Amino acid sequence: MITKIKGGVCAPQGFQSAAASCGIKEKGADRLDLALICSDVPTVGAAVFTKNKVKAAPVQLSSKSIKKTAPRAIVANSGNANACTGEVGMEHAKAMQQAAATALSLGKDEVQVCSTGIIGLPMPIERILPGIEEAATRMKTTDAAVAKAIMTSDTKPKSHAVEYQDSAGITVRVGAIAKGAGMINPNMATMLCFVTTDYAASEAYINEATQTAVNQSFNCISVDGDMSTNDTVIVMANGLAGNRKDSGKTLFQEALNEVMLVLAKKMVSDGERVTKLVEVKVAGAASQADAEIVARAVGNSKLVKCSWNGEDPNWGRIIHAIGYAGAKIKEDKIDIGFSGLPACVGGLTADTPLAKLASVVKKKTFSVDIDLNVGSESFTLYTADLSPEYVDFNREEYALTRRKL
Amino acid sequence: MITKIKGGVCAPQGFQSAAASCGIKEKGADRLDLALICSDVPTVGAAVFTKNKVKAAPVQLSSKSIKKTAPRAIVANSGNANACTGEVGMEHAKAMQQAAATALSLGKDEVQVCSTGIIGLPMPIERILPGIEEAATRMKTTDAAVAKAIMTSDTKPKSHAVEYQDSAGITVRVGAIAKGAGMINPNMATMLCFVTTDYAASEAYINEATQTAVNQSFNCISVDGDMSTNDTVIVMANGLAGNRKDSGKTLFQEALNEVMLVLAKKMVSDGERVTKLVEVKVAGAASQADAEIVARAVGNSKLVKCSWNGEDPNWGRIIHAIGYAGAKIKEDKIDIGFSGLPACVGGLTADTPLAKLASVVKKKTFSVDIDLNVGSESFTLYTADLSPEYVDFNREEYALTRRKL
Numbered sequence: 008m009i010t011k012i013k014g015g016v017c018a019p020q021g022f023q024s025a026a027a028s029c030g031i032k033e034k035g036a037d038r039l040d041l042a043l044i045c046s047d048v049p050t051v052g053a054a055v056f057t058k059n060k061v062k063a064a065p066v067q068l069s070s071k072s073i074k075k076t077a078p079r080a081i082v083a084n085s086g087n088a089n090a091c092t093g094e095v096g097m098e099h100a101k102a103m104q105q106a107a108a109t110a111l112s113l114g115k116d117e118v119q120v121c122s123t124g125i126i127g128l129p130m131p132i133e134r135i136l137p138g139i140e141e142a143a144t145r146m147k148t149t150d151a152a153v154a155k156a157i158m159t160s161d162t163k164p165k166s167h168a169v170e171y172q173d174s175a176g177i178t179v180r181v182g183a184i185a186k187g188a189g190m191i192n193p194n195m196a197t198m199l200c201f202v203t204t205d206y207a208a209s210e211a212y213i214n215e216a217t218q219t220a221v222n223q224s225f226n227c228i229s230v231d232g233d234m235s236t237n238d239t240v241i242v243m244a245n246g247l248a249g250n251r252k253d254s255g256k257t258l259f260q261e262a263l264n265e266v267m268l269v270l271a272k273k274m275v276s277d278g279e280r281v282t283k284l285v286e287v288k289v290a291g292a293a294s295q296a297d298a299e300i301v302a303r304a305v306g307n308s309k310l311v312k313c314s315w316n317g318e319d320p321n322w323g324r325i326i327h328a329i330g331y332a333g334a335k336i337k338e339d340k341i342d343i344g345f346s347g348l349p350a351c352v353g354g355l356t357a358d359t360p361l362a363k364l365a366s367v368v369k370k371k372t373f374s375v376d377i378d379l380n381v382g383s384e385s386f387t388l389y390t391a392d393l394s395p396e397y398v399d400f401n402r403e404e405y406a407l408t409r410r411k412l
Numbered sequence: 413m414i415t416k417i418k419g420g421v422c423a424p425q426g427f428q429s430a431a432a433s434c435g436i437k438e439k440g441a442d443r444l445d446l447a448l449i450c451s452d453v454p455t456v457g458a459a460v461f462t463k464n465k466v467k468a469a470p471v472q473l474s475s476k477s478i479k480k481t482a483p484r485a486i487v488a489n490s491g492n493a494n495a496c497t498g499e500v501g502m503e504h505a506k507a508m509q510q511a512a513a514t515a516l517s518l519g520k521d522e523v524q525v526c527s528t529g530i531i532g533l534p535m536p537i538e539r540i541l542p543g544i545e546e547a548a549t550r551m552k553t554t555d556a557a558v559a560k561a562i563m564t565s566d567t568k569p570k571s572h573a574v575e576y577q578d579s580a581g582i583t584v585r586v587g588a589i590a591k592g593a594g595m596i597n598p599n600m601a602t603m604l605c606f607v608t609t610d611y612a613a614s615e616a617y618i619n620e621a622t623q624t625a626v627n628q629s630f631n632c633i634s635v636d637g638d639m640s641t642n643d644t645v646i647v648m649a650n651g652l653a654g655n656r657k658d659s660g661k662t663l664f665q666e667a668l669n670e671v672m673l674v675l676a677k678k679m680v681s682d683g684e685r686v687t688k689l690v691e692v693k694v695a696g697a698a699s700q701a702d703a704e705i706v707a708r709a710v711g712n713s714k715l716v717k718c719s720w721n722g723e724d725p726n727w728g729r730i731i732h733a734i735g736y737a738g739a740k741i742k743e744d745k746i747d748i749g750f751s752g753l754p755a756c757v758g759g760l761t762a763d764t765p766l767a768k769l770a771s772v773v774k775k776k777t778f779s780v781d782i783d784l785n786v787g788s789e790s791f792t793l794y795t796a797d798l799s800p801e802y803v804d805f806n807r808e809e810y811a812l813t814r815r816k817l
């Protein structure tokens with residue numbers, strides 16, 4: 008049985024962390040903006056990076072390092088994405104990696120570097136390097152500060168940890184911290200998620216398990232349909248639980264899946280100025296790909312998202328998005344419901360009273376149930392509404408940031 | 413030389429129109445919601461319909477009729493899309509077609525039927541049919557009322573007309589009315605555009621000229637990335653100018669292009685709660701398709717659109733959208749500018765002062781100039797910002813409408 012436990016990346020045995028304020032977000036401000044995470048012992052690990060063709064310097068660097076050796080530490084900053092910063096940006100990412108490696112007595116490629124924040128502005132590297140050095144002297148087995156240090160527009164720090172006993176009676180723990188908020192989308196969006204576990208795994212298996220867990224969590228969420236230049240999921244497994252390597256895969260996968268899915272849903276709920284968490288459940292599709300493109304067309308439609316914000320059970324906008332998604336459909340076979348209540352049956356309005364439908368979409372969480380009735384494939388997308396406050400929040404960033412630096 | 417003249421669909425010789433209030437938008441309200449347009453003499457014509465797989469009943473009906481015979485009249489209503497209304501919806505569309513044909517003494521297939529408004533609610537057909545009959549008794553050579561009658565959330569009626577003298581000294585006129593506002597997108601969105609001309613054309617040529625004009629106008633605009641179930645462009649040519657059939661194609665095409673492009677831009681500027689008209693000009697793409705997907709990724713990104721609303725020259729969000737568009741790119745070759753001022757050169761921040769960039773995006777109209785520098789293909793998308801007011805405006809529709817009926 009998998010049980011939720013306290014903490015995040017330091018919940019499993021043998022992981023330590025520390026955070027610092029380097030004034031990256033705003034000169035002189037004392038907000039936490041630097042995080043260090045490290046395993047006491049060697050690890051195996053895996054990482055999944057953004058598929059955006061414009062990749063931040065740290066993404067380029069970390070993806071090379073992990074090909075050479077297992078990730079044993081992570082240095083991450085918020086406030087600046089170090090993206091579109093050219094050769095200087097790459098030098099800065101390398102300097103961060105080297106500073107963390109030196110301070111933690113590791114090889115440089117054992118350090119994964121992550122950045123999140125504004126695109127296109129140079130990093131205040133002269134403030135970051137001393138911060139790394141100083142943080143490394145304060146490493147502890149608590150993780151509340153690092154969960155805060157990676158936040159950008161998140162309103163809450165996000166962490167989740169679980170444990171289970173395997174069939175040999177060994178306790179295995181999986182813990183993680185994450186950040187999300189804006190630009191959350193398919194195929195990884197400005198989201199960072201750092202997962203630690205004391206499970207003993209082979210490198211091949213930890214890669215496979217990570218990809219499986221990412222596919223059923225972060226690749227099934229969308230806030231605004233944008234995809235970031237910096238998204239990264241890193242999993243580090245240090246084996247201190249003492250299980251036989253790769254034993255009890257089913258339970259471990261379940262634990263890893265749960266940790267990532269819980270954090271993925273937290274990202275959506277805490278999306279910028281989001282008021283609703285909506286599960287778009289598509290069933291009866293002719294193919295898996297069709298189920299997914301329908302879910303994404305509905306979940307990313309501005310008009311549909313506006314109607315959710317307005318608590319309006321507007322199935323007409325949903326069917327219009329289904330219509331342009333590009334999937335195989337038959338209009339007169341489409342059923343649409345809200346949390347199990349039929350709104351549209353066979354392409355026509357259902358006889359559920361408006362007041363009943365309205366009461367469902369008034370809730371903070373509801374599902375949109377779409378059955379295309381042309382096959383047997385399905386896909387669920389976790390998404391959110393679009394609020395006037397989201398737009399207002401995202402109006403000015405670049406000029407504002409440049410003026411503060 | 414092509415000159416702007418007054419009026420819309422009645423500017424060319426031999427066209428008449430009339431509008432009526434049938435209480436479709438709201439029972440008992442006296443807003444114009446029905447339009448009739450008719451040519452005095454036989455015509456040739458062409459139509460382009462939505463590519464959404466969910467097609468409104470009038471779209472299904474009109475696309476069949478135009479295959480049988482040339483369109484000589486149009487009956488259009490606003491307030492109800494007659495979409496997702498099943499067999500009853502098709503009966504209603506047919507009843508509208510028959511009522512207009514009878515009242516105007518035409519064959520039923522000579523009448524194109526168009527509807528725009530809310531999806532999924534039945535048409536108040538008992539109020540519409542008498543409205544058609546009555547309007548037909550008042551046909552005149554003025555068109556201000558029909559331009560108003562097809563409006564939904566448009567704030568202004570949209571019409572445009574031009575004339576030119578061909579090489580034989582013959583005056584040819586092209587006029588049109590249109591409606592747009594929400595759901596404006598590639599491949600035709602809830603937009604209607606009715607074009608009339610007294611040019612004498614063959615059926616084959618009018619089809620070709622229409623497709624050419626649509627491709628460089630309505631297929632290059634996007635407000636919110638949604639695509640409607642009802643979009644229709646209809647062109648009727650009655651030959652009364654007296655030119656030799658299909659003569660002076662270059663000038664005619666230019667006139668038709670201009671009328672459609674002017675109306676397309678008006679649709680974007682008058683998009684729901686839009687404050688900016690932005691031209692996303694992509695050049696240097698490896699293929700035409702690449703140029704278009706980059707323009708659409710940028711023009712449909714919620715985060716990019718928010719930054720335009722905030723008058724923020726945020727090129728970082730633009731390059732991040734370029735990165736996930738799926739086109740062939742090289743990050744260090746990308747140039748981005750605002751109305752000719754460089755903001756990003758070779759993937760890095762340019763040295764244009766922030767104040768200069770900010771002054772450009774403060775204007776009501778500006779261009780985003782993207783050069784991918786990997787080829788020679790280009791595409792321009794006419795699009796708009798995303799405002800908090802847009803979201804607010806689109807929050808509630810379905811429940812509100814159902815309560816009013």
